[in-house]
Amino acid sequence: MFKVNDNYLKLPGSYLFSTIGKKVKAYEAAHPDKKVIRLGIGDVTQPLAPAIIEALHKAVDEMGKAETFHGYAPDLGYEFLRNAIAKNDYADRGCPIGPDEIFVSDGAKCDSGNIQEIFSTDNKIAVCDPVYPVYVDTNVMAGRTGVYDPSTETWSDVIYMPCTAENHFVPELPKETPDLIYLCFPNNPVGSAITKDQLQVWVDYANKVGAVIIYDAAYEAYISEENVPHSIYECQGARTCAIELRSFSKNAGFTGTRLGFTVVPKDLKSGDVSLHALWARRHGTKYNGAPYIVQRAGEAVYSPEGKEQLKKQVAYYMNNARVIKDGLKEAGYTVAGGVNAPYIWLKTPGRMTSWEFFDYLLENANVVGTPGSGFGPSGEGYFRLTAFGSYENTVAALERIRKL
């Protein structure tokens, strides 16, 4: 008789954004007259940039002719895309990353969920608290997290690194030594950034204790300050301790187009075993590449026109961030984030819990945000709003919130 992976049964509740989706759907069904504004999930709303649309049409035409048709993609992704990434995201920033260290994928969510597979289930993970739920949930599924304590909403074998107002939402080095350290900067959900000097401390620490940093830089396009690194490979020594996850979802609006990549430097080893080789083996065995047309769309992100158009798109969202931050401040809220990231992290008013504030905002302002406690225990009493709505909706949402 077959048995299931009972690690799955340990997972409390369902995936955060699925839960929110269901709650909002139920509210809308019960109140068809209300116009709900979604500033919850980090989903973009602006159309794909003209340079990307043009590249997609061109690639579609290629797929319609035998001479230019494309079947299975190369294992790591097309060279035209990996070369563009290596040049623009790495060489131009002084980071020594080669095109053959870049693995093109269908997005950073999948990669951030799958990357743990190449590590031992004995390894101990450290995560920021609050944190993007995928890091922890996928380690639960792998049996790496121990026992769940519902009273504290924590796992016995996970090292939590609180990100609070006291440390300006940048974690301190953990007291217990981890094997895998998940860092996400600019941070989701709290919207904080890390300086190059601060990140260098983490790289030095990881090299010293023999840990791997899984660095999620999905939001790097939103960095506005000079001393904030766009890649962990801007730090000395990162090639021997860091894997970097990148996404086209937020810098180019690809949430529904699906493209990302993971960098595994060839210097990253456990004894003789290269993590690059292990990830290549996983990629080649369990994955079959991002669509050709989408990889061509990704290439257009790096064209002069694409860059120009996307700079404006990012500025559009960051203007929303300003609207949210200023609006909340005027309404008396305590807020963080929104300077180098499209997320605003606010303290819930009074003694409201995160989920109480979620319901309060949905029912009274018809605005959807994300409860901070959904991201971890230190998120309790906080709430995330995203800058990814339209300008009009963002302004309208803040007007409603100010009237509460």
Place this chain on the structure above:
Amino acid sequence: MFKVNDNYLKLPGSYLFSTIGKKVKAYEAAHPDKKVIRLGIGDVTQPLAPAIIEALHKAVDEMGKAETFHGYAPDLGYEFLRNAIAKNDYADRGCPIGPDEIFVSDGAKCDSGNIQEIFSTDNKIAVCDPVYPVYVDTNVMAGRTGVYDPSTETWSDVIYMPCTAENHFVPELPKETPDLIYLCFPNNPVGSAITKDQLQVWVDYANKVGAVIIYDAAYEAYISEENVPHSIYECQGARTCAIELRSFSKNAGFTGTRLGFTVVPKDLKSGDVSLHALWARRHGTKYNGAPYIVQRAGEAVYSPEGKEQLKKQVAYYMNNARVIKDGLKEAGYTVAGGVNAPYIWLKTPGRMTSWEFFDYLLENANVVGTPGSGFGPSGEGYFRLTAFGSYENTVAALERIRKL
């Protein structure tokens, strides 16, 4: 100090098609004057059908306008696609499968690799021998296969079900009881088909012993005979024992466009635990959906124009299958497959091993095929050719082979 998943280190050699790719690349580099014909990997060559190209262009235009832009897709995939699948692939064949039992993905390779995750690592798998390497390799990575014996090229904890000329390449029920049974029909690599009555025996067996059948039906569009089932759900009782994997790669030429789906019936349970719920949790946590434009392309596969155009595309490839089969027979080879599947399975001549014949064919005919032994020990002495080349290349390849 971090440790790697040492199950990966047990994997012998690299992924079969990566190895072939490297060998061919090396040969071409050394012989730039030779025109190599690829009939190895099951990769299509015909362009996407006009109805699909039209749907792609339309969807791309939608992505370029704010009013019709699409961000994150629904967890299971868009309803328009799941409804089309449920109607055409299931309801129209009398199979009781609902749209909410269909999980849209980026392809059957990923799904066939990932599906094992929701099962216990204690479960014992049974596979056909020879077999598509992904089923075994992904179970090795999960630590489910025991110890590898290089002399027999088998794993201690895997139940092998030989598919040989004696049983017409359809396996018999295993003597040892498995928990998970991987079946692929029409079969890759041997090109055989299973009748409805034969498959019913497997469904009854699985229900009796409490096993789950993971049924890979990626090649169902190539079925030409009446008594061959297109879906395992044509058999009575399959809803309580079978998961079905489907792909758009072979019926619609999506190898470079990436779309597939997995069916997990809600009746499939281990005690109280629904496999549908577990797979939904995996899908929602580790995956972020197929691109909107690709899901629209998938919808076009089921349009009247799409169906008509793809019927011709399948017929084109099956004509190639006939050319290969007839050509090989005329040249004195013993061949199987090619009637309900785009694969031809030939016995290597004399005492040549599969890899010896691979090198012989590459060097003397400049034709690439796949060594049968790459698919498992019972594949030794066999060789796979695919019907997915162009007609011109297929005819040319057979002319070269006949001249050997």
